[in-house]
Amino acid sequence: MNPIEGHLPTRSPLHDILAPTGIAVVGASADPTKRGYKAMVGLIKDGYRGEIYPVNPKADMILGVKAWPSVTAIPGSPELALICTPAPSVPGLIAECGRRGIKGAVILASGFAEIGGDGAELEREMMEKARAHGVRLIGPNTSGIFNLHHKVNLLALDNVKPGDVGIISQSGNMLLSLALEAQHNGQVGFSTYVGPGNQSDIGFNDYLRYLGEDEHTRVATLYVEGFRDGRKFLEVAREVTAMKPVVVYKSGSTEQGQKAASSHTGALAGSYAMTVDLLRQAGVSVVQYSDEILPVAEGLGLLQKARGKRVAVISDGGGQATIASDRLAEAGLELAELSEATRQKLRDVLFPQASTVNPVDVAGSTDANPSLLATCMEIVAADDNVDSVFLVGMFGGYSIRFAESLLGDEMRGAEAMVDLSNATEKPLVIYSLYTPIKPPALRRLHEAGLPVYASIEQSVRVLSALGERGQYLAQTNRQARESAVEPRPELTAMFQQARAEGRDLFEYEAKRLLRDHGVQVPEERVVRDEAELADAASLFAGESGDTPLAMKVVSKDILHKSDAGGVKLNVVGEAAMREARQAILASCLAYDASAEIEGVLVTPMAKKGVEVIVGVIRDPIFGPVLMFGLGGIFVEILEDVAFRSIPLSRFDAESMVEQIKARKILDGVRGEKAVDKAALVDLLLTVSRLVEAYPALSELDLNPVIVNADGYAVVDARVIVERDAESTDKDADA
Amino acid sequence: MNPIEGHLPTRSPLHDILAPTGIAVVGASADPTKRGYKAMVGLIKDGYRGEIYPVNPKADMILGVKAWPSVTAIPGSPELALICTPAPSVPGLIAECGRRGIKGAVILASGFAEIGGDGAELEREMMEKARAHGVRLIGPNTSGIFNLHHKVNLLALDNVKPGDVGIISQSGNMLLSLALEAQHNGQVGFSTYVGPGNQSDIGFNDYLRYLGEDEHTRVATLYVEGFRDGRKFLEVAREVTAMKPVVVYKSGSTEQGQKAASSHTGALAGSYAMTVDLLRQAGVSVVQYSDEILPVAEGLGLLQKARGKRVAVISDGGGQATIASDRLAEAGLELAELSEATRQKLRDVLFPQASTVNPVDVAGSTDANPSLLATCMEIVAADDNVDSVFLVGMFGGYSIRFAESLLGDEMRGAEAMVDLSNATEKPLVIYSLYTPIKPPALRRLHEAGLPVYASIEQSVRVLSALGERGQYLAQTNRQARESAVEPRPELTAMFQQARAEGRDLFEYEAKRLLRDHGVQVPEERVVRDEAELADAASLFAGESGDTPLAMKVVSKDILHKSDAGGVKLNVVGEAAMREARQAILASCLAYDASAEIEGVLVTPMAKKGVEVIVGVIRDPIFGPVLMFGLGGIFVEILEDVAFRSIPLSRFDAESMVEQIKARKILDGVRGEKAVDKAALVDLLLTVSRLVEAYPALSELDLNPVIVNADGYAVVDARVIVERDAESTDKDADA
Incomplete structure (x- = not known):
């Protein structure tokens, strides 16, 4: 689970498939317009030294090589099959490959999950066969593979020379474009190319691990429309970038591009800005334009x-x-x-x-x-x-x-x-x-x-x-593992109770969690009756008795407190507090008569400072991610937010604070002092540790956190509790 | 003065100089490493059909052409001299050229104003001679010129073919780079090239006018480090872009680049963002990267x-x-x-x-x-x-x-x-x-x-x-001239009085100027004594008597009103107003005991809305420019501001409002209604007209203007009055 402590297996299983001792070409053809012809030409012309088994029921020989009527009929045990036949034939062929002992298959056909409906069904069927028969799949919907140092050139590309740039590209045209650029450039050569296509089985993380291990590859270069398991990819990337450069062009920087990608490879897009931040965190060299890919790869390699x-x-x-x-x-x-x-x-x-x-x-x-x-x-x-x-x-x-x-x-x-x-x-x-x-x-x-x-x-x-x-x-x-925090039994129990009650943490519970782990949260009281109110009034009165207070409703049924009239600010003195409490209760019950109201939270108003936001989200592709930004329009209009995969190193936390465009505001504008960035960095690290210590913490939102030269104060906190989808507690509630 | 009504002269005087019937090459040489050799080769090899007069006291013949010992000795009257000799020789040579009837000279030497000190002095001397003798100068510090359709190739560039792209570039390497790109591209050809160098005499506006008139030029392409007369350039650009595309790469997008440009051609940089806005307003196609210049020029041409x-x-x-x-x-x-x-x-x-x-x-x-x-x-x-x-x-x-x-x-x-x-x-x-x-x-x-x-x-x-x-x-x-406003005598008098008193307009005067020309400025009163205060109290009391008021000191001696304690907000009721007035007066006198205080301005507090800024600046290069942006951090931190040269068309004003990144805020966020953009556009147009109607209006700052769905309100206004540098009024004041 932990990417920093994880280890790569000694050797990727892809080596056998990508440097096979024998290849079956299913759908081999003597018709020069067919891919089954091209692949044969590529292998023969480049001098592939393993066995070639053309499979075609209608031919005895193809390009001078004896052909076989079916996969089953092949005499030897090639490691790889190239399947050039249409989509509907694929599941059956995969089963045959498995029976023949073939370890991997490259599936060129499109018409699978990327078209949805029947295609998605066909893809499921194909994967079932692949798992049942132990065949690993490259594709479908791929342009193919090459491995020039082993003279495997299933694309039959002319004019590419063996070299040290490895390419994984969800676009065949992108590969062609890089090959033509290299041909023109005259110096760049390639090691292995793979088109992952729909990634039904083997995904980007597997391919990257292979390139990381491959002795012929000095730079790994990726064109990505979407990751299948982004968290795993980051883990592998962290290991590989320590050894060699990894260059990634990620498409879908705009909504328009994400739509196009989804109809191309069925890729889930996700947030582009987040993806770029997480890739950089893992040491990946992200390029923004497609015409930078080759120059940057060449430069990093040489x-x-x-x-x-x-x-x-x-x-x-x-x-x-x-x-x-x-x-x-x-x-x-x-x-x-x-x-x-x-x-x-x-x-x-x-x-x-x-x-x-x-x-x-x-x-x-x-x-x-x-x-x-x-x-x-x-x-x-x-x-x-x-x-x-x-x-x-x-x-x-x-x-x-x-x-x-x-x-x-x-x-x-x-x-x-x-x-x-x-x-x-x-x-x-x-x-x-x-x-x-x-x-x-x-x-x-x-x-x-x-x-x-x-x-x-x-x-x-x-x-x-x-x-x-x-x-x-x-x-x-400096990326040394930050010390973890030990979960406390009473806080773990708090999560369990919330889960049992089918709810998220109350604000005061979320704040207790933070406070108990050293986060600066202003003191506060939940006031349930007049007596508790009097206690709170004397607790918070301050020396001069005029400390302004904030009061907020506590109810699991009221999510939008302001809309329900559940918030009063700048309340001064016990009489005003009493009045405010009555107003909040009345207003909330008017808003939702059936709302169960726990009480009213009382806390001193925060000091002046800059509003920032700290959040934890569970991204469907990348898992737990920390976000940080300035509040208000900076997040909402300017989308000026930094993301890091959890757990964070101290460097990650520091770089996040420096990354946002509005950092000038943190450094002090209009004569204001710079805010206490070190305290902010500690806050980010603590939140990261809490996510690890409490698996039930699904999402978190500290908004706003007020930060100034003297430190910060978490003014509002929400914690979403991880619940099982089929939670019986939830059903009982409904 | 007015760029829209201005007209280009029928024909630029540059035609004669750039397509001369004879050329003197001063400093012509038989040494292949010298520019005086290169130029000769270029002319001879390209088959220049006019007379060539090499000038060199030490040679009788150069490359087979009879040489002359001095400019004075030349028998004919060439239109152009290419001067290849070092900087100190130039002023004297220019005088000789003038006496010989030579109309224009290209001066290659560097060592003039761009190095400051003695160089600047030398440049002044050279310009004196040029004016005295009626010689127009290209350069100094230029790589030269070519005019391929007339076989004038003073750079002796190989492999450039005549075509329809005209180039004015303050970088000789940039020209070379474009020529090599064109050679590789195989299709693009060039008409005229000029390196304006230091622009001591002829500037970008003159060259652009020439390219606009030149029948061989389909696209004008400019590399600019700095304009000498930016306002004139915009005027010419507006005329030329109506006929043919003008592509400009402007260097100095960063402070670092501006420093480099200044040491290269002594160019004054100015704000890059403003320059780009003004060029676009004039129809120029601005490119951001140097490797886009040729592709964009070719595309726009074809x-x-x-x-x-x-x-x-x-x-x-x-x-x-x-x-x-x-x-x-x-x-x-x-x-x-x-x-x-x-x-x-x-x-x-x-x-x-x-x-x-x-x-x-x-x-x-x-x-x-x-x-x-x-x-x-x-x-x-x-x-x-x-x-x-x-x-x-x-x-x-x-x-x-x-x-x-x-x-x-x-x-x-x-x-x-x-x-x-x-x-x-x-x-x-x-x-x-x-x-x-x-x-x-x-x-x-x-x-x-x-x-x-x-x-x-x-x-x-x-x-x-x-x-x-x-x-x-x-x-x-749609660029029809917006109706002008007639200056009103009493307002002109107001400017005159301010000038006579050696001061800018008081806030209430600035607001009167605006209000009298239909700008929405909330009503206000200057209160000088208790009686006026009582009047103001009853005027602004409103129906319920609790309209909150803003009160601000009026004094030419106090520029930073808030710092002086000269501002009180949300004042309600006559008693509070009285108290506020006393506090303001006391505080301001404590701040500056000698301050002359006119009174206190009283006005209702502005309604809620978005804060925007409207300003007029006098740019040293581009003249009067209108700026618009959102207030606060948007201007200060994000520099999210739009600029247009005054006068504005309605399209200009509309496009300005749509250009800023924060326009989403004007369109309404968090459920707010969109602001009244049409009213904002009218405001911008009115300000533009005021600048034309009142030449004494030097600069203006409306900050903030509060804009919401119902319109806008100018909350604060400053007007800087144009004063003569040697104003005797000012002296009398001191």
Whole structure:
């Protein structure tokens, strides 16, 4: 259950299926327009060394390979079957595969759960057969798989070369698009591709675990429409990202996109913002645009991680230095402040009109001497204030633009950059406006493992991903398990009683739970009669006797207290309290005559401060998730909320508070003091621990929590109790 | 002065300079590393047909052309001089050029105002000579110019072809980058390029006017670090965008970028958000990223404008349809709702498993028949609910991916798309994942003037620009001049008196100005003594006598009324008013014993509603600008503000209210009614008219204005009075 303590099994069962010693092609065909033909061609052309068993009742030979009339008739025991036949034939074929000892099947057909109705029924039937016969399924509704290091190329893609980028994509066109980009780029190669399709059996978490283990994969790259078991995926992602980069493009950033995804793979969308937060929490590099996927994957695979956000820009054009500065700032990266020693070294090699303030603008110094750019990169890379180096401009094109005779010097510059990249632990990110025409110096860089990017924008996304990854890995040693809290028997009993009564916790119970675990909740009393009211009045009177109080109805039947007239604020003095209590009771009974009223809660009004919200939700895909944001319009209109999967590390809690756009308000505006963020972080961590300690705590809503420079106060608290769906208690209540 | 009524002169003087009949190359050289060599090569190689006069005291011939020892020695009268010599030589050379009758000079050298100090002095000296001798200057600190239709290629760029994209760029590298992109793209060509450099003489507005008039330019494309005369630029842009698209990339979106720009071209940055709003108001297509410039320029030049935001997506892959849906929604575009008739026509040609709900997913229907994609495009283009058509997927690559035999059908599909683009008034935007490898069908489309984009993201930016431009042009007929207001003599006198007293308007004067011109300002009285207080008490008592009042000090010496204890709210009844007045007077005198206190302003408390801010500022670059936003954190923390250049059209005012992110709050949240937006729009228009009617109105701040379903109330108003810098009145006061 606990993702941090969990361990991956030693080896994913997918290795056998994805690197099979034999493959049955069910629905193999000699018709070039059929997928059963394509797959045969792919295997034969790429030189697959295992056994191939074409299955087709109407053919004896297909592409020179002996064909078999049925799966049952195959003589050997291939590990994998590719099923190219239409949806209705699939359940029967899966059963046959199982009987033949086939371990896994790739099912291309669509027409299953993604179309609903009969399709969903067919998918259930197929899964039953698969479980009964021990066959693992890839798909259905998938474009297929390849594993280029084992010469398994069931898609028969031309022009893809073996390499170290693994891809799991719910879009076949996305794979094709990446393959064509790679072909054009000339350097990127691929290890394994899988289209998970509807994920009826094997899901993203299984595939990611496989890529994590796969020695040929250096970067795992995923196009995801929806996760089946998001919580499991996060667990696997946390393990894999500790070893290698994981790049995810998640579709459905808008309602419009979620609808489209659902009709494509039947994926459950969920909140995009939440998904992105949870993936990042697990160390995943999330890309926002589809045209960033390959550049970011290549950069993460090849370049050093950045230790921080401070970038040194070396540029031979002031305009592009300006553009780079804008993009870096927008991405939350900083222009490194170069040390005086560094600036002096730059002055020593550059013309006097050069700018040695970052962004460095060589201002013509390199026109006759482009290898000087490498010298500048070396100088700034040696500066302790610099975390990464960004070359911007026309390197690679000097010999084209100025004089052919500069080619030698440019090639020397390229070699110096390659040497530097091997000598430094800082990433060198290179943008050249000559990238589209691939001149020799850029080809040399690329071949030596230094990618060259085609736009400033792409480069900055790579710098940003390198920085995020470096930061993530640096803080994992701070990810030590936060001490858990021990559940207290009397509080566990409180949950049990609420459950027995078919209700959630009363506000005062929720507050007791919090208070007993060290959360700052202002003192309060539930007043059931006049005597208790008098006690409360004297308790809260304060020295001057005029402490303003808040009074609220306590009733399991009244959810919207304000609407029922169940709330009175700024009540001062016993007489006014008495009056307020009567008014609340009258108003609530008028609102709901059958409401059972427990009493009236009395508490001092909260001090001034910023209203924040802390919540726990149970997401159907990701399980228990903590949310944090500022109250009011920030949540409702601006959706300015941070999410983290529970349990949280201290780093998670801290980063959550810093993530929201409205953090400036927490830092103090209009002369207000900054709020006590450390106290807020403790609150978030405590809530996270409570969710673990009390499994009956299903959801929680602290709204508002008032936070100021002196700490915070939980003003209102709701706790939803986990109930069995078939609860007899609930039935008894009804 | 008035940009709407202004008229462009019949012909820009730049035509002569940019299409000269003769060119002097001052500093011409036989050394291939020098710019004075490059320019000669460019002119000779491109076949420039005018006279070339190399100027170099040390050479008789340069590249086979007779050289002259000085500008004075040139026998003819070239229209243009290219000056390649260092900065200190420039002022003297400009004088010589003038004496020789040369109309314009391009000055490459840097080392002028952008480095400050001596450089700024040198620039002043150069400008003096230029004015004295009637020479117009391009630069300094420029990469030069070209005019390919006249074979003037002073940059000696290879591989650029004449075409219809004009470029004005303060970055030479940006021009190079666009040229290389165009070379790779294969279809885009250029007309004129100018690097404005420091704009000491000729500025962006002049260059844009030239491109507007230039018959060879279909799209004007600008990279801008800073405008010199922003208001003039907007005026010219408004005229040019009515004729042809103008694409602007403005650098300095961040403080970091603004600093870099300032050290590059000495540009004054100004607010990026304001600049973007004002450019859009003038019909400019603003692009946010440098790698969008060429795709957007090409699309705007070649494709039809969209009449609206409703896009029909035709896709052969569900994943990419999903990505397209997300990007469209993010860009504020909509998926068109296809009519039942359209869906039936799609069903008639597609497989049953195809999705005919937009995004249309052909789901394999086109695998053996790719020209069907053109049929689908034709079907949706005929639907009245569709404003533009977006093809997404692998068109062009069917013959590569599936079977070579499909090439013929693909070429037929391409022809059908070309025919459709000629027959329909709706834009067809095509993305293919095969764009990087340029297969024949895509080449055919491109040659026929249908650009093919390399990513979904780029395509959506083009769709968005087409939609914005269509909308802009559609509303220009609504841009009729709003009726002006006549200044009233007594209000003009009020301004004069304030100016004479060396002060801004008092709040009650500002409100009188507004009220007298129909703005809803709650009634109020300035109370100077007990008798006036009694009058005010009876005036505002209301029927029940308990109308809560606001009271505020009136004094030119007290700017921050609250800090001085000069404000009391919710005052009820004459006795309380008396007490409040005494308290205000005492407190203000304690705050500033020498303050001259006019009286105390009394007004009923405003009704509940949303707080908005309306302001007028005088921007040093753009002149009078109106701003609108929600009050409090929206302005201060989120910078959620809209700007428009004054005067505003009704469309401008309407679009301003709809532009802010917090508009949901105006539309009503938590069950509140929507506010009266029409009243708000009238307020904005009235303020705009007041600025024109009263030139002494320098700045204005209505903060807050409370707006609700019944209208608005201006609660506080400040008006800053335009004063002469050397005002003797002010001196007399001091």
